[in-house]
Each structure stands twice: as structure tokens, then as C-alpha cells.
Amino acid sequence: MRLGIGRTPFQISERADVVTTRRIIRLFAPYRRAVLLVVLLVAIFSALNAAVPLLTQVVFDRALFGAGGPRPGLLALIAALAAVVAAGAAGVDLAQAWISARMAQRIIHSLRTRLFGHLQRMPLGFFAAARSGEIQSRLANDTDQIEDAIKDTLPSLLGSLLGFLFALGAMFSLSWRLAAVTLCLAPAILWVTARSGRALKILSAAGQRARAEIASIAAERLSLGGITLARVHGRDGHEAAVFAAESERLAGLGVRASLAAQSVLSAGHIFFVLTPYIVFVAAGLMDGITPGTLMAFVVLQSRLYQPLWQILHISTEFRTAQAAFERVFEYLDLPPGPPPAVGGAGAGEVSVAGASYAYAGPEGETRWALREVTLDLPAASTTLIVGPNGSGKTTLGHLLAGLYEPAEGSVRTGGRVCLAPQEALLFQGSIADNLRYAAPDAGLDDLIAACTTTRMHERIMALPDGYDSVVGERGALLSGGERQRLALARALLSDAPVLVLDEATSALDPLAEREVVHAVLRRRRGLTTVMITHRFGGLDAFDTVVVLDGGRVAESGTPPQLLGDRHGLYARMVRAQAVQRRAEIAANMR
Missing domain, CATH: 1.20.1560.10 (ABC transporter type 1, transmembrane domain)
Known part of the structure; x- marks a missing residue:
């Protein structure tokens, strides 16, 4: 069998050998x-x-x-x-x-x-x-x-x-x-x-x-x-x-x-x-x-x-x-990914204009995760992004952080964006080493302040070596919630103009999550914070709520505005979560 025009596979391989040499x-x-x-x-x-x-x-x-x-x-x-x-x-x-x-x-x-x-x-x-x-x-x-x-x-x-x-x-x-x-x-x-x-x-x-x-x-x-x-x-x-x-x-x-x-x-x-x-x-x-x-x-x-x-x-x-x-x-020889599109927006601002993103399906087909998403987040704002499973929340977070490049449209940020993902990746080493990954020059007082915000300081001080305690490979010596609190404290130490929390508190119970999120927002007053979550009941301290559905922006507004529309997706999701919490509480009381 011949490949191309007049070239056998042997000749093609021979040419590849010459190029490699x-x-x-x-x-x-x-x-x-x-x-x-x-x-x-x-x-x-x-x-x-x-x-x-x-x-x-x-x-x-x-x-x-x-x-x-x-x-x-x-x-x-x-x-x-x-x-x-x-x-x-x-x-x-x-x-x-x-x-x-x-x-x-x-x-x-x-x-x-x-x-x-x-x-x-x-x-x-x-x-x-x-x-x-x-x-x-x-x-x-x-x-x-x-x-x-x-x-x-x-x-x-x-x-x-x-x-x-x-x-x-x-x-x-x-x-x-x-x-x-x-x-x-x-x-x-x-x-x-x-x-x-x-x-x-x-x-x-x-x-x-x-x-x-x-x-x-x-x-x-x-x-x-x-x-x-x-x-x-x-x-x-x-x-x-x-x-x-x-x-x-x-x-x-x-x-x-x-x-x-x-x-x-x-x-x-x-x-x-x-x-x-x-x-x-x-x-x-x-x-x-x-x-x-x-x-x-x-x-x-x-x-x-x-x-x-x-x-x-x-x-x-x-x-x-x-x-x-x-x-x-x-x-x-593989082409690298494009650098994050930093610039084109004021300090701390985020501008998403008609952004779309697609994944390749198992058969090579195109599966759109986001379609024509447009958002304008002012500096020092707090935004809650919610939606059903598969609505494109995590994909949007990756776009905001510059980890993905939109297939259509653009994403512009005014300064560096720090992303705290759901999976809290920790390296083998001490707690202090992991915290200083985001801020190498941070002193012990800085570490304590960040961990106090995430309600992790007391747990760390209960360990034999305190902040010098080793976390194990991928943080295996800590619980899931402790890993998330530690990773969130690390993200806070970066003091990035824009912080995106992508299910970063999902391993915490609802009461602890509410307490930690409110503490984070107080610490980051004057900076832009975006939180992506599937469990948002009681998180009413955000300026704006963006609801995604099917990869598109279904609703957007303040929490009172969206709750006022009883037939809206956000209001229905809040009521469903409230019913679920009451059932869980009743079950635990039996």
C-alpha cells in the first residue's frame, strides 16, 4: 500500500529518521x-x-x-x-x-x-x-x-x-x-x-x-x-x-x-x-x-x-x-495552550462576552458546555454562580481562571485570577509549606490569619507539630473538609484581585460552609470573589446570583430579586434544597 503520492511507508519512516537525526x-x-x-x-x-x-x-x-x-x-x-x-x-x-x-x-x-x-x-x-x-x-x-x-x-x-x-x-x-x-x-x-x-x-x-x-x-x-x-x-x-x-x-x-x-x-x-x-x-x-x-x-x-x-x-x-x-x-511539537487573557478590563473586573466552550465527545462529536455566556462583574463584587448538574458551572470557572480558552467570544480579567477547585490538591510536606505555595514570603502570622478565616487554625494547633505537621501524599493525613479549608486558606494568601471558588467548600457541612464563606467575604472586602456551588441555601451575602442552565445564563440578579420570582429556576432550587435539609434533619432526629 502506498501513502500520499509515490511514497511507501518505509520511505516516510526513513524521512522521519532523517528529521529526527x-x-x-x-x-x-x-x-x-x-x-x-x-x-x-x-x-x-x-x-x-x-x-x-x-x-x-x-x-x-x-x-x-x-x-x-x-x-x-x-x-x-x-x-x-x-x-x-x-x-x-x-x-x-x-x-x-x-x-x-x-x-x-x-x-x-x-x-x-x-x-x-x-x-x-x-x-x-x-x-x-x-x-x-x-x-x-x-x-x-x-x-x-x-x-x-x-x-x-x-x-x-x-x-x-x-x-x-x-x-x-x-x-x-x-x-x-x-x-x-x-x-x-x-x-x-x-x-x-x-x-x-x-x-x-x-x-x-x-x-x-x-x-x-x-x-x-x-x-x-x-x-x-x-x-x-x-x-x-x-x-x-x-x-x-x-x-x-x-x-x-x-x-x-x-x-x-x-x-x-x-x-x-x-x-x-x-x-x-x-x-x-x-x-x-x-x-x-x-x-x-x-x-x-x-x-x-x-x-x-x-x-x-x-x-x-x-x-x-x-x-x-x-x-x-x-x-x-x-x-x-x-x-x-504539541502546541501549548494560549496564555490567560489578562487585561482589557479594569482592576478586579471580569468581562465575559458571548463565550462558548465545547468538549469532544467519545465519538469525536462536539458537546457544547457553554453557549454565548455574557457576564460583567464589577471590581470588588461578590457573585454566586449556581445551576443544575451539567449546567456548565465548572467550565465557566475554568474560563474565568484562564485555564480554558473559549471557542467563541472572549474572557477578560483585570488582574490575576486564583481558582480554588473542589479537589484540594496538597503536596507532600508540611502545612506551612503548602500554604506558602501561594505566598512564599508569608510569615507565620499571615498563615494563622488565613487559617483562622477558614476555621482551620484550631485544628492545626491540635496537631503535634502545628503548622510544621506533615499532610501526607495529596493530604491523605487530613480529612476532606480539612483539606478544603487548608486549600482555601492557601488561595486567600495569594490576595489575587479575582478569586473563584469552585465547590471549594463542598466537603463542609452546611452550617460550617456558611460560616467559612461569610468569613472569606469579609476578609476579601474590596476584592472580587466568585463562588460556584450546587449548595447555596443561606448564602445570601452575595451581590449577584448567576443561574446557569444548559450552558446558558438562565437568570441573573440580586438574591432578593430572584427569590421574588417564585416560578424562576433559582427560587425553585432554593425551595427544593430547603425541603431536602428539613428531611435530613428529621432523619437525624429519629
């Missing part, structure tokens, strides 16, 4: 001097290695079997010279390794931080669709493979190529006829390499995808939520079976990749064993080949084919690294 080369551009120095040192090392076998010719033809018999003085001199050459080669190789390692660390540091920064700018939809284990695999495992390639594989490849050239030159200096015979044998091993390299790359890429899948399964299933879900539903065995199946698939790919690589090396081994005997036969058919020349030539032949052997091994490693490069480049 060019991008890899560009990574070395800022380190031209280091690259040139490495090339120079590798060239010196290769030249010294090629010079040692030439001493073998002198040993055999002059020092051992020359006219007059063995010459101990010349043998000692040659041995001393060989020691100097070997020591010099070792020193040069050590310097090259040090420079290569430093260069590799700088390149991989730059690539890793560039990838991390690029991922931070990706739209939220990317993270909603991607699996965290896959992202972590590319950021950690793939960059580790790239580091090995830059530090070890590429210098080794350079050394092998130069070693091949220097050995070939020395062989021609000894006997151009034997060198020609040896050179005619080289294309066979190169042909084996070219035939197997592409298959090995495909297997390596499949293996990296399988490792990413295993990382994703482990990240999801071994999290606190994943373990809890599996145990309450009795799915422990099922999860173990899923992991075992994926691990078995990875093992199978590993066996196939090892077999592909070893088949190349095995073919090369057979080739390298036979070639000296081919040279012996050729030397027997030629005149003027001395024993010393033949011995030096056989040693050089090993120095010639040894680089080819190394190139075989390096090519297998490079194919693996190339797949890792492509996976990292794939992420770097």
Missing part, C-alpha cells in the same frame, strides 16, 4: 567547542591505538627474528614506547569521557527542563486525555535513555568510526593488497546492520510504550484512591492480573528486541572469526609478506573490525535512543 544534531549546537574537543581527543586516542600494532611489525621483523637474532635492548625500548603510548591513550580517553559526560548532563538538563516547561504550558485538555504515567515516563525514562545515548553511544560511535579509518590507513601502509582484501569484506557486516536496525527500532519503541503503560497502571492503581477503590469493590486480583498481563507483554517485547540485537552480533561474531583466515590464505598467495607484517596486519584487522563490531552494538543502542528522542520531540 537532524534535530538530535541541533541539540549539540550550543556546545560546538566541547564537540570539537571531543572529536580531537577521540582522534588522538584512535591514532595512538592504531600505532601500537605497527610496533608489532618491528618486534617480529627486527627485534626478534631480524638478522643477528633477538635484540633485547630494542625489545625493551619498544616495550617502553608501547607503555608510553598506552598510558597516553588512557589519559586522552579519560579526558574525553569527562568532557562528554559534562556535555551530556548539560544537554539533558536543558532538554528535560525544556520539556517540563513546555508541559506546564499545555492546555488542561491535554492532561485530561493523557495518563500521568505516560507523561512521567517520557520525562524520566525517555530522557534517561537520551542521556545514555549522548554520554556513551555517540562518543563511542565517533571513536569507532575514527578507529576504523586510522586502522585502515595503517593497514594500507603495511600492505595495500591485504588491505583491499579486508576492505572488500566490510560491506557484508554493514548490510547485516542496516537490515536489522529498523526492526530493532520498532521493537524498542513498542517496549517504551509498554513501559509507559506499566507506569500509568502503577500510578493509578497504587495511588491511595486506586487502592481504596480496588479493595472496596474486591478488585485486587483483577488489578494484579491487568498489571501481570502488561508486564508479560513487555517481557515478550524485551525478548524479541534482545533476539534481534543478538542475531546481529552473532552474525558479526562468525564474520570476525573467519576473516583472519581469509587474510592468511590471501597472504599465502602473495609475495613479500613478512611474518611481522602479517602479525601486525592481523592485529590491525581486529582493530579494523572491532570498530565495526562496536558500530553494530552502538547502532542497536542508538535505535533505542532514537525512539526515545522521537517520543520527547512528539511532546515538544
Whole structure:
């Protein structure tokens, strides 16, 4: 089957390989001097290695079997010279390794931080669709493979190529006829390499995808939520079976990749064993080949084919690294999300003009979450956004915070917007560390004031270490309500001109929620606050209520105005919640 106009899949993949190789080369551009120095040192090392076998010719033809018999003085001199050459080669190789390692660390540091920064700018939809284990695999495992390639594989490849050239030159200096015979044998091993390299790359890429899948399964299933879900539903065995199946698939790919690589090396081994005997036969058919020349030539032949052997091994490693490069480049090529549209409104003001937003459905269809929403929130105002489930409340909150870009219309804010979501994300560390994430320079008095507002201070002081108490991974050592109070205090410390609370108090009981919300509004007097909630009974301290229904603004006005329309959606929802609360109270009294 042909793709495009006159291009086979093999040709397309070949072009992709060329593009990837060019991008890899560009990574070395800022380190031209280091690259040139490495090339120079590798060239010196290769030249010294090629010079040692030439001493073998002198040993055999002059020092051992020359006219007059063995010459101990010349043998000692040659041995001393060989020691100097070997020591010099070792020193040069050590310097090259040090420079290569430093260069590799700088390149991989730059690539890793560039990838991390690029991922931070990706739209939220990317993270909603991607699996965290896959992202972590590319950021950690793939960059580790790239580091090995830059530090070890590429210098080794350079050394092998130069070693091949220097050995070939020395062989021609000894006997151009034997060198020609040896050179005619080289294309066979190169042909084996070219035939197997592409298959090995495909297997390596499949293996990296399988490792990413295993990382994703482990990240999801071994999290606190994943373990809890599996145990309450009795799915422990099922999860173990899923992991075992994926691990078995990875093992199978590993066996196939090892077999592909070893088949190349095995073919090369057979080739390298036979070639000296081919040279012996050729030397027997030629005149003027001395024993010393033949011995030096056989040693050089090993120095010639040894680089080819190394190139075989390096090519297998490079194919693996190339797949890792492509996976990292794939992420770097993804377009980042647009920056938040800050500006175009006065300080603390929010202007939403005809904003619409859509999600892609499971079959790729467009599902509109918001349609033509228009809002104007003055500075220092307080706004309550309510509506039935699925009415678009959270989507609107993400638009206000600049986390989503509207498909139509615009969202303008006068200053930074801080969003406190329903899921209170806390990092492993102390309570103080988590609070200072929003305000690194905040003092203890600032932390206490914010936590007092959210009614969290007394709970913190009851802990053994107070504000230095560790919250555990994702705040696991705190209750859901405590995590929300702590996250809300963190948001207050930011002192953002606009604060959006998206179900940020949903884990609190109604009385506690009312108390905390009123305290937050008092603290933020003079700043803009927007609260999104599904439980709004008793929250009458807001200037404006916006009611969403079906992704559109159904009602808008002050709480008394909307309650005055008994047939309006807001009034009906308030009455329904009041009936529900009375039923809950009656049930608790039984």
C-alpha cells in the first residue's frame, strides 16, 4: 500500500529518521567547542591505538627474528614506547569521557527542563486525555535513555568510526593488497546492520510504550484512591492480573528486541572469526609478506573490525535512543495552550462576552458546555454562580481562571485570577509549606490569619507539630473538609484581585460552609470573589446570583430579586434544597 503520492511507508519512516537525526544534531549546537574537543581527543586516542600494532611489525621483523637474532635492548625500548603510548591513550580517553559526560548532563538538563516547561504550558485538555504515567515516563525514562545515548553511544560511535579509518590507513601502509582484501569484506557486516536496525527500532519503541503503560497502571492503581477503590469493590486480583498481563507483554517485547540485537552480533561474531583466515590464505598467495607484517596486519584487522563490531552494538543502542528522542520531540511539537487573557478590563473586573466552550465527545462529536455566556462583574463584587448538574458551572470557572480558552467570544480579567477547585490538591510536606505555595514570603502570622478565616487554625494547633505537621501524599493525613479549608486558606494568601471558588467548600457541612464563606467575604472586602456551588441555601451575602442552565445564563440578579420570582429556576432550587435539609434533619432526629 502506498501513502500520499509515490511514497511507501518505509520511505516516510526513513524521512522521519532523517528529521529526527537532524534535530538530535541541533541539540549539540550550543556546545560546538566541547564537540570539537571531543572529536580531537577521540582522534588522538584512535591514532595512538592504531600505532601500537605497527610496533608489532618491528618486534617480529627486527627485534626478534631480524638478522643477528633477538635484540633485547630494542625489545625493551619498544616495550617502553608501547607503555608510553598506552598510558597516553588512557589519559586522552579519560579526558574525553569527562568532557562528554559534562556535555551530556548539560544537554539533558536543558532538554528535560525544556520539556517540563513546555508541559506546564499545555492546555488542561491535554492532561485530561493523557495518563500521568505516560507523561512521567517520557520525562524520566525517555530522557534517561537520551542521556545514555549522548554520554556513551555517540562518543563511542565517533571513536569507532575514527578507529576504523586510522586502522585502515595503517593497514594500507603495511600492505595495500591485504588491505583491499579486508576492505572488500566490510560491506557484508554493514548490510547485516542496516537490515536489522529498523526492526530493532520498532521493537524498542513498542517496549517504551509498554513501559509507559506499566507506569500509568502503577500510578493509578497504587495511588491511595486506586487502592481504596480496588479493595472496596474486591478488585485486587483483577488489578494484579491487568498489571501481570502488561508486564508479560513487555517481557515478550524485551525478548524479541534482545533476539534481534543478538542475531546481529552473532552474525558479526562468525564474520570476525573467519576473516583472519581469509587474510592468511590471501597472504599465502602473495609475495613479500613478512611474518611481522602479517602479525601486525592481523592485529590491525581486529582493530579494523572491532570498530565495526562496536558500530553494530552502538547502532542497536542508538535505535533505542532514537525512539526515545522521537517520543520527547512528539511532546515538544504539541502546541501549548494560549496564555490567560489578562487585561482589557479594569482592576478586579471580569468581562465575559458571548463565550462558548465545547468538549469532544467519545465519538469525536462536539458537546457544547457553554453557549454565548455574557457576564460583567464589577471590581470588588461578590457573585454566586449556581445551576443544575451539567449546567456548565465548572467550565465557566475554568474560563474565568484562564485555564480554558473559549471557542467563541472572549474572557477578560483585570488582574490575576486564583481558582480554588473542589479537589484540594496538597503536596507532600508540611502545612506551612503548602500554604506558602501561594505566598512564599508569608510569615507565620499571615498563615494563622488565613487559617483562622477558614476555621482551620484550631485544628492545626491540635496537631503535634502545628503548622510544621506533615499532610501526607495529596493530604491523605487530613480529612476532606480539612483539606478544603487548608486549600482555601492557601488561595486567600495569594490576595489575587479575582478569586473563584469552585465547590471549594463542598466537603463542609452546611452550617460550617456558611460560616467559612461569610468569613472569606469579609476578609476579601474590596476584592472580587466568585463562588460556584450546587449548595447555596443561606448564602445570601452575595451581590449577584448567576443561574446557569444548559450552558446558558438562565437568570441573573440580586438574591432578593430572584427569590421574588417564585416560578424562576433559582427560587425553585432554593425551595427544593430547603425541603431536602428539613428531611435530613428529621432523619437525624429519629
